[in-house]
Amino acid sequence: MNDKINQGQLFDKQLSKEIKELFYHVDEDPILNKKRIFFDNAGGSLRLKKASDMFKKMDELPDCPEHSNHTAKWLLDVQEKAYEDIRTIFNAKSGSIATSLTASMVIFEMNRAIIESVPGTNVVTTALEHPSAYDSMVSYAKRTGKEVRVARTNPVTGGVDVSEITKLVDKDTCLLSFIYASNISGAVLDVENIIKECRKIKPDLYIVVDSVQHTPHGALDLEKTPVDGINFAPYKFFGTRGFGIGFMSERAARLPHNKLIAKPEEEWELGSPAPAQFASVSEIINYVCWIGEKFTDSKSRRELYVEGMNRINLHERALMYRMLNGSDKAEGLRNIKGVKVYLDYEDLSTRDFIMAVGFDNIESTQAVKEYEKRGVITFERVASSLYSSRMLNSFGIEGVVRVSPLHCHDVNDIDEFLKVTKEISQL
Numbered sequence: 326m327n328d329k330i331n332q333g334q335l336f337d338k339q340l341s342k343e344i345k346e347l348f349y350h351v352d353e354d355p356i357l358n359k360k361r362i363f364f365d366n367a368g369g370s371l372r373l374k375k376a377s378d379m380f381k382k383m384d385e386l387p388d389c390p391e392h393s394n395h396t397a398k399w400l401l402d403v404q405e406k407a408y409e410d411i412r413t414i415f416n417a418k419s420g421s422i423a424t425s426l427t428a429s430m431v432i433f434e435m436n437r438a439i440i441e442s443v444p445g446t447n448v449v450t451t452a453l454e455h456p457s458a459y460d461s462m463v464s465y466a467k468r469t470g471k472e473v474r475v476a477r478t479n480p481v482t483g484g485v486d487v488s489e490i491t492k493l494v495d496k497d498t499c500l501l502s503f504i505y506a507s508n509i510s511g512a513v514l515d516v517e518n519i520i521k522e523c524r525k526i527k528p529d530l531y532i533v534v535d536s537v538q539h540t541p542h543g544a545l546d547l548e549k550t551p552v553d554g555i556n557f558a559p560y561k562f563f564g565t566r567g568f569g570i571g572f573m574s575e576r577a578a579r580l581p582h583n584k585l586i587a588k589p590e591e592e593w594e595l596g597s598p599a600p601a602q603f604a605s606v607s608e609i610i611n612y613v614c615w616i617g618e619k620f621t622d623s624k625s626r627r628e629l630y631v632e633g634m635n636r637i638n639l640h641e642r643a644l645m646y647r648m649l650n651g652s653d654k655a656e657g658l659r660n661i662k663g664v665k666v667y668l669d670y671e672d673l674s675t676r677d678f679i680m681a682v683g684f685d686n687i688e689s690t691q692a693v694k695e696y697e698k699r700g701v702i703t704f705e706r707v708a709s710s711l712y713s714s715r716m717l718n719s720f721g722i723e724g725v726v727r728v729s730p731l732h733c734h735d736v737n738d739i740d741e742f743l744k745v746t747k748e749i750s751q752l
């Protein structure tokens with residue numbers, strides 16, 4: 326394993342401090358008025374102040390962006406710019422953008438449109454899926470009489486191997502829907518190769534990717550990974566709740582779907598848009614580009630965005646390395662007696678910063694409470710929950726403490742977390 330790649334690269338101290346200050350409540354719980362470390366970002370991320378403030382500012386305006394007064398038109402411009410920004414995130418040069426209240430609603434509609442209209446006798450997905458992708462596949466396959474094929478997970482990598490997916494795809498596959506990065510193990514799937522290899526089997530295969538957990542940790546690129554549908558949720562990506570965003574390829578966008586009859590065939594938006602949500606997303610892109618500007622002179626928004634996301638990824642990898650291996654300040658998770666890191670794959674370049682941790686002395690649900698008592702917020706992912714049972718059962722794991730920091734954290738947060746972890750392991 327290349328240790329240099331594994332070690333990532335921290336932001337310098339000044340930038341790390343500046344970044345922290347751009348987020349709300351990184352170090353405290355404003356309700357309890359107490360210090361805390363928030364390591365449950367996979368459940369909803371810390372908020373970028375500008376994204377949250379912009380939402381409020383825009384939402385104060387009553388104007389309807391589709392009307393003709395000055396401020397209404399201005400809101401429409403704000404929204405149009407955000408659509409461009411969303412295309413920048415995906416690197417989407419064609420196709421349609423589809424938004425809804427949640428990312429789950431977006432993927433249900435995308436999968437429905439494809440399964441209902443594209444010929445084929447089977448659909449392929451994986452055991453690692455969030456229920457939104459999995460249940461939409463099962464529900465619409467059942468309604469249309471298609472077989473559901475489910476690829477196995479790999480307990481070493483915490484992901485799904487390319488070969489496990491390709492062996493299920495054939496000329497009669499109507500849709501392949503798989504997750505970009507796991508919300509339990511953090512494993513990032515080899516998306517490029519999955520697409521390439523599956524389209525060798527069926528060149529016009531429809532593919533949908535759930536990138537809700539990966540989008541906050543790395544750049545997406547539809548030029549490299551051309552799919553028919555992909556989604557993310559701003560509330561897991563430094564932004565606000567109540568919005569899910571998807572991209573549909575040209576051919577997928579034209580499939581029959583819910584829409585006003587007079588609107589163009591490829592239109593997926595239905596009903597009054599919420600300019601505040603769009604404006605808030607643009608603030609997220611501005612922020613990532615601002616990080617990019619620290620590292621490149623490029624003036625291209627896409628290049629700045631990619632650079633920013635790559636730097637976020639490197640900083641998180643460096644924090645992950647420290648969390649696993651420790652430093653002279655604190656023992657790492659891999660070395661604390663009585664602590665286990667599940668699905669702890671060696672190559673950190675294939676992992677987003679989501680960690681599955683277990684204790685010998687207490688159950689994960691109890692451990693989460695012990696963390697909270699000590700000012701650290703984590704979350705239990707247990708096999709009895711509908712949100713985690715399939716994934717955990719596929720790995721033969723009963724429950725884990727999910728630890729999911731964000732790039733606005735720094736080494737001190739990691740060290741403090743490790744000290745608390747050691748304390749809990751000795752209860």
Ligand SMILES: Cc1ncc(COP(=O)(O)O)c(C=O)c1O
Nearest residue numbers: 427428429455457508537538558
């Ligand atoms: C991988 C993944 N996909 C989809 C979703 C659903 O997102 P939403 O809550 O916006 O419906 C989640 C939420 O946790 C997720 O982790």
